[in-house]
Amino acid sequence: MSERDGQQHGGQQRGGRPGDRTGGPRAGRPARDRQDGPRRSATGHERNRRAQAERSFSASAPGRRTRRADPARLAAFETLRAVSEEGAYGNLVLPRAIRAHRLDRRDAGFATELAYGALRWQGTWDAVLARCVDRPLADLDGAVLDALRLGVHQLLAMRVPDHAALDQTVGLVRAVIGAGPGGLVNAVLRKVAAKDLQEWLAELTEDVADDAARLGLRHAHPAWEVRALRQALVAHGRDAAELEALLEADNAAPVVNLVALPGVGDLAEALGTGAEPGTLVPGSALSSGGDLHRLASVREGGVRVQDAGSQLVARALLEAGHRPAEGERWLDLCAGPGGKAALLAAVAAGRGAHLTANEVAPHRAELVRQALRPVPAEAWTVRTGDGRTIAETLGGRPVEDAGWDRVLVDAPCTGLGALRRRPESRWRRTPRDLAELGPLQRGLLQAALDVTRPGGTVAYVTCSPHAAETLAVVQDVLAARDDAELVDALAPVRAAALPGALDGDRDPSRPWEGTAGPATVQLWPHVHGTDAMFLALLRKR
């Protein structure tokens, strides 16, 4: 398919809110305009005439809509089904579906925008659907509900003409689920199409008194996460007024960052094929998109996909205190799937250090081994086990002899700082996760300090800015022991970043407890263009 059903193609959506793209047909346009008037395109009128003919045909005989499922929409539908039914991760399922349906680059872009967009906006789209369906959404067949979500996303958030969104969604339902629900889907999507996005958002929020709930509907976040992110901004010294910018950044498609493993990989191939040099961290690049496995350097593992914030906090551990000396022992306590471990191990190989990468889940430990494979084998070891039992590996030897000099605790967390990368995760998380993760995060940080040599450094990292899993964890662990102290994280982060990249408004630091003393670092998607990574550095006395 070379044309996307008359969609005025803009590639992957970047804006925070559907329809906000400059010149996009959705923004503020009266609903009736969308059905009327010819759609013009650079390719001429033929498509428009055909579209008009299809529209009148479909309107007069909806039961005779296509029974074929468009492969790009089918790939998106399969992704939503796997996410809803099997608890799968959309960003793992969709690339497989794209390959299985052999989508070309354009259709893959369409499927990606549709699947990820429908997953991100699920809460808001369900609120729209609840007003158009004559029964509770929970009573709908799950497959029909997922198809409706895809239909709503095309109607309200993509530049797909209404007739194509309706025809293709009904066709998908008839082809994949059966003829029965086609009428329901047709009728519901017609009601959805009667208003544009702004009209729907105004209707959904008009009686909502709670500010967080209103923002949640407008920006597709659960209300508790809106509250949590507002608190997190304030806790890390930023202005609560940045909240909407943060929520919008969560809805933008993230730029794909690449890293060349130092001394192992080389960015020349990526840069030669359209990637741009990174602006935050040395040795990084911004991908030009497409299938990265076309690059030999990515296939061989010397160049990896890794958020620039992740690269930065991992490198900052190596900038803390003195320059790493030959023979140092480094530990990554929670290493799976191995992104930061690969970076650390590559540096270790070049500096005569050694990295132990620990991971509790055996299948994730295997991913760590794969990630480390391009790095010389003498520079790393993988241990599969609970990080809280890492002291067992000392075998009774004193920590001064057998402990580690630099330890990374990239703790399991809610991932509230990486919502843009995991489109469905915002709807899966609950406040209970915070309560459950708290003891584990504290236990891992305690265990890390137990096995750190005197004078050594522990980096406590999360991809969440929530104060309960960042500042509170560090505070509690420091309060419980007298052999560790917080040290400044800003200077090491600055040293690890490109010169000037974190100056001025982009300073990510917050003085500890309102003092002029050591700072913790919190990166933000809307400020730094990274995941919201947190870093605290602790020194063992």
Ligand SMILES: C[S@@+](CC[C@H](N)C(=O)[O-])C[C@H]1O[C@@H](n2cnc3c(N)ncnc32)[C@H](O)[C@@H]1O
């Ligand atoms: C945030 S991820 C780490 C990401 C990794 N550092 C990277 O850059 O690819 C947290 C990891 O901790 C692991 N984990 C959870 N509980 C653990 C435990 N008790 N001990 C060690 N690892 C644990 C999870 O399986 C997960 O792989």
